[in-house]
Every structure is written in structure tokens, then in C-alpha cells.
Amino acid sequence: MTDQTSPVSVIANASRIVAKVGSSLVTNDGQGLDREAVAHWALQIAALRKQGKEVVLVSSGAIAEGMARLGWAKRPTSMHELQAAAAVGQMGLAQAYEAAFSVHNLRTAQILLTHEDLADRQRYLNARSTLFALLRLGVVPIVNENDTVATDEIAVGDNDTLGALVTNLIEADALIILTDQRGLYEADPRRDPKARFVSHAKAGDPALEAMAGGTGSGIGKGGMLTKILAAKRAARSGAHTIIASGRDQDVMIRLAAGECIGTELHADVPVLSARKQWMADHLRLRGKLILDQGAANALRREGKSLLPIGVKSIEGEFEPGDVVACLDPQGKECARGLTNYSSSDARRIMGQPSSKITEILGSAREEELVHRDNLILI
Numbered sequence: 001m002t003d004q005t006s007p008v009s010v011i012a013n014a015s016r017i018v019a020k021v022g023s024s025l026v027t028n029d030g031q032g033l034d035r036e037a038v039a040h041w042a043l044q045i046a047a048l049r050k051q052g053k054e055v056v057l058v059s060s061g062a063i064a065e066g067m068a069r070l071g072w073a074k075r076p077t078s079m080h081e082l083q084a085a086a087a088v089g090q091m092g093l094a095q096a097y098e099a100a101f102s103v104h105n106l107r108t109a110q111i112l113l114t115h116e117d118l119a120d121r122q123r124y125l126n127a128r129s130t131l132f133a134l135l136r137l138g139v140v141p142i143v144n145e146n147d148t149v150a151t152d153e154i155a156v157g158d159n160d161t162l163g164a165l166v167t168n169l170i171e172a173d174a175l176i177i178l179t180d181q182r183g184l185y186e187a188d189p190r191r192d193p194k195a196r197f198v199s200h201a202k203a204g205d206p207a208l209e210a211m212a213g214g215t216g217s218g219i220g221k222g223g224m225l226t227k228i229l230a231a232k233r234a235a236r237s238g239a240h241t242i243i244a245s246g247r248d249q250d251v252m253i254r255l256a257a258g259e260c261i262g263t264e265l266h267a268d269v270p271v272l273s274a275r276k277q278w279m280a281d282h283l284r285l286r287g288k289l290i291l292d293q294g295a296a297n298a299l300r301r302e303g304k305s306l307l308p309i310g311v312k313s314i315e316g317e318f319e320p321g322d323v324v325a326c327l328d329p330q331g332k333e334c335a336r337g338l339t340n341y342s343s344s345d346a347r348r349i350m351g352q353p354s355s356k357i358t359e360i361l362g363s364a365r366e367e368e369l370v371h372r373d374n375l376i377l378i
Contacts, residue, residue, distance in 0.1 A: 010240040010264060011255035014173035016054045016135075018239075019045070020163035024180045025246040026061030026093075032068035033061065033092050035100070037246075042100035044252040045140060049106065051256060054135045056170065058143045058163040059097070065089030090144070097142050107139045112146035115284060118165055119323075124278055128169050135170075160226040164233035164241075168277045175234045176255065177227050178246030183263030184224060186211050203235035203265040228265075235267035237277055276376045279323055279336055287316030287324045287343055289369070296328035299335045300377065305368040306337070308357065311350040318343045320365065326375075337375035340366040 011017065021041060028034040045055045063082060066089030067075065076082055094110050101108045111131065117123045134141045145162055160177060167175045187195040201208060208231075212224035224243075231241035244251055244262025255261055272280060291299075295310025306326060318324055319342050326335040339346065346369060349357050354367040 008258040009242070009255045009260050010174050010266070011176065011242065011252070012258040014053065014240075016056075016170065016172045017048065017174050017176060018056045018058060018163055018167045018170070018172045019176040019252060020058040020159055020178065021060065021246060022159070022177075022179045023060040023064045025178060026059060027064040027068065029180075030064050030067070033065045033089075033096055035096050038096045039100045039103070041252075042097070042104060042106070044250060046101070046104035046106055047253050048256055049138075049140075053256065056131065056135070056141045056143060056166060056172070057097075058159055058166055059093065060144070060159045062086045062089040062093050062144055065092045093144070094142070101140055107137075109134050109139050109141050111141050111143045113143060113162065113166075114146050117146075118169070118278075118281060119284065121278065124169070131166075131170050158226050160230040161233070164230035165281055167234040167239045168237040168281060171237050171274070172234075172239050175230070175239050175241045176252060177230065177241060177243045178251065179227065179243065180245065180247065181224065181243075182245050183243045184208065184211060184228065198263050199260065200264050200266070202268045203241055204232040204269060208265070231265040233281070235265075235269050236272045236280055237274075238267050238271040240267050241265040272376070279338065279374070279376045280378070285316070285325045285336065286318035286322035287314060287339075288327055289314055289324055289339075289346070290327050290331075291329070291334075293329050296326075296334050299326060299375070303372060303377075305372040306335075306370040306375065307354055307367070308346070308349040308369050309351060309353050311346070311369060314343055314347050314350060316343060324370070325378075326370070333378045335370075335375050335377050337370040339370055341369060 024030065025037060026034060028037065041057070045057065048055050063085045066085030066087065069088050069092065070085060072085070076085065098108050113127065117127055131141055143162065143166055145159060163175055163177060182197065184198040185195040186198060189195040208228045209225065212228045227243050234241050242255060242262050242264050248261060251261055289311050290313045291310050292312050295306060298304040298310065299306060318339060320340055321338055323336055324339045325333050328334050341349070345361055349360050352360065357364040
């Protein structure tokens with residue numbers, strides 16, 4: 001882990017920002033929608049807008065607000081009850097933001113997404129175009145996961161991840177994750193009063209994941225680990241991440257003024273093209289290709305295409321053009337990409353040299369199972 005000194009917050013020079021606000025902040029620890037807090041987010045974003053910064057807000061709180069409106073003290077486990085709570089709460093959330101931003105003569109737009117919207121290439125591009133159009137029109141997009149229809153199969157899972165996906169989607173300069181914690185510590189400060197605070201580090205540093213774990217509250221689904229992983233994902237498009245307490249007065253305005261608050265995780269990795277970001281951002285894949293060690297090494301070290309001869313086994317059902325994961329013999333994902341063959345055809349040609357594809361299948365679409373141009377290392 002690196003612990004650099006940064007004299008000025010990365011937000012000061014950011015022109016496009018994604019800000020994510022957690023459930024405990026929006027709903028005052030689950031007591032119901034905190035309209036005073038919502039008004040304060042609107043005031044801060046309005047101030048950033050006056051500085052010429054574009055801001056997309058990713059807001060949690062729909063399920064928590066729905067629980068409060070329905071009188072539920074405990075988060076339900078039934079999918080249908082969670083969806084019902086989201087449907088009820090989303091109404092209050094949208095109304096509160098619309099009213100708060102109208103005070104500053106700003107219009108808002110509600111964008112509800114599922115992983116399926118981002119996994120499908122055309123829907124991904126449509127969402128991207130819509131967000132860019134809203135920003136050009138001076139509208140503040142407010143993004144949330146579409147919990148009213150999301151299931152385990154199509155859910156993003158938490159709004160920290162969603163914030164990172166939106167950051168990649170619109171190629172934002174920075175992601176601000178506001179939570180009820182000050183930021184990241186090297187150990188749990190509730191158990192170790194001497195735990196050292198991490199003010200600056202590199203996004204994606206494995207040491208950070210070892211430090212983080214557990215949920216921060218019983219209201220939202222995310223914890224510090226999801227925030228660290230979100231920063232790692234946001235860094236793929238060159239975005240820096242700040243994890244800070246949303247309870248700090250005017251935190252976003254102060255960050256924009258250059259003040260260093262919370263944990264700042266710097267993007268220090270090669271920036272992926274938009275197309276490769278899309279492949280990397282698939283949270284659920286159509287299938288898995290288990291490789292021999294030689295093929296895994298060829299992908300990792302030599303940047304080569306994946307040939308059928310290097311595949312030992314295949315899991316899942318997929319069609320040409322679907323995104324699949326490539327796993328080494330130890331079961332660790334080393335790459336993912338767009339397959340040239342269906343799972344049924346891939347099973348017939350796996351372990352065979354490319355010269356035999358036509359003999360086995362009757363014709364050959366490509367020599368490669370996954371071409372290196374359609375492959376991203378993980």
C-alpha cells in the first residue's frame with residue numbers, strides 16, 4: 001500500500017463527478033427520509049454546478065424509505081417484500097429530490113438501472129447516451145438500482161458498485177462515496193482505538209481489501225469492502241475515488257475547494273477503452289472457460305488470444321458474442337471476453353488445435369475461441 005501526500009483534493013480539478021450517498025445518510029439511519037439531509041445534498045451539488053462541474057447523484061434509500069412508510073422495523077428477506085418496499089420508497093425519494101433541487105432552479109431526472117441494463121451492449125450505450133444528454137441539458141440525474149424489478153440474477157447488488165459502474169459509463173473524473181464512516185482505517189477503529197487512518201492510497205491495492213470488511217450499518221447492503229472494490233472498478237476508467245463521511249458539514253463543497261477529507265484512492269492503472277470497460281463491468285457472466293496453465297500464462301504474460309486447445313472444461317450455456325470468464329487451473333479468473341463460439345460448439349472443439357475446427361464443426365467462424373481484441377485481463 002502507498003500512503004502518498006496530496007495537497008489538493010482530486011475533486012478540485014474534476015469536471016465530471018459521480019456522488020453516491022448511502023442509505024443511512026438519506027434516511028437518518030433508517031428512521032425515514034431525511035428531507036433536511038436531502039436538501040443539503042441539493043445545496044452542495046448546486047454549488048458544484050455553479051463551478052461548472054457536472055454531477056450525477058447515485059442515491060440509496062428507496063427500500064429504507066419504503067420500510068419507514070410501511071411501518072417495518074426490520075429489513076425483509078422476501079424478494080417480493082423488498083420490491084414492494086422499493087416501489088413505495090422510490091416515490092418519496094424522487095419527490096424529495098425534485099423539491100430540494102427546484103429550490104436552486106435545477107431539474108432532476110430519475111434513472112433506474114439493473115445489471116441487465118448494463119450487461120446488454122445496446123442498453124448500455126442507450127443509458128450512456130441518456131446520461132450525457134441530461135448533463136448537456138443541465139439536468140441532475142439521480143440514479144438508483146431498479147429494486148422494484150431486480151432479482152438476484154439481474155441485480156447490481158449495492159449502490160457502491162452501481163456508483164462505480166456509472167462512473168465508468170460516463171467516464172467521470174472522480175467518484176465520491178459518502179457514508180456514515182470517516183473513511184478507511186487499517187483496522188476496525190471500534191475494536192482497535194489505535195487503528196491508523198488511511199488518508200491516501202492507490203485504488204486496487206490488495207492491502208486495502210485486507211483492511212476492509214463487514215457492513216457499516218444495518219440499513220444498507222454495502223460495507224467498507226464494497227467501497228474499496230468500487231474504487232478499484234472506477235479506476236479502470238481513470239477515475240479517482242474519495243470515501244468520506246456524509247455527516248461532515250459541506251463535505252462536497254469543501255472537497256471541490258481542494259480540502260482533503262476522508263480516504264482518497266488514486267487511479268494509477270492504465271485506462272481501459274469504453275468497450276473493454278463494458279466487458280470488465282459484467283458482474284454476472286454467461287459462462288466460464290477453465291484453462292490449462294499454459295493458456296492462462298499466455299493470456300496473462302503474453303497478451304495472446306485464447307485458442308480452443310488451451311481449454312480444459314466449460315461451465316454454463318452461452319452464444320457467440322456473450323461475455324465469458326477465463327479461469328486458471330486454480331479457479332482464479334484471469335480474463336474475460338467475447339466468445340466466438342456457442343457453449344455447445346466450444347465443448348466440441350475444446351482441447352483441440354484450431355486446424356481441426358472445420359473438421360469437427362463443419363466450418364470455422366474463427367481460429368480463436370476468444371480473440372485478444374475482445375479480451376480483458378482481470
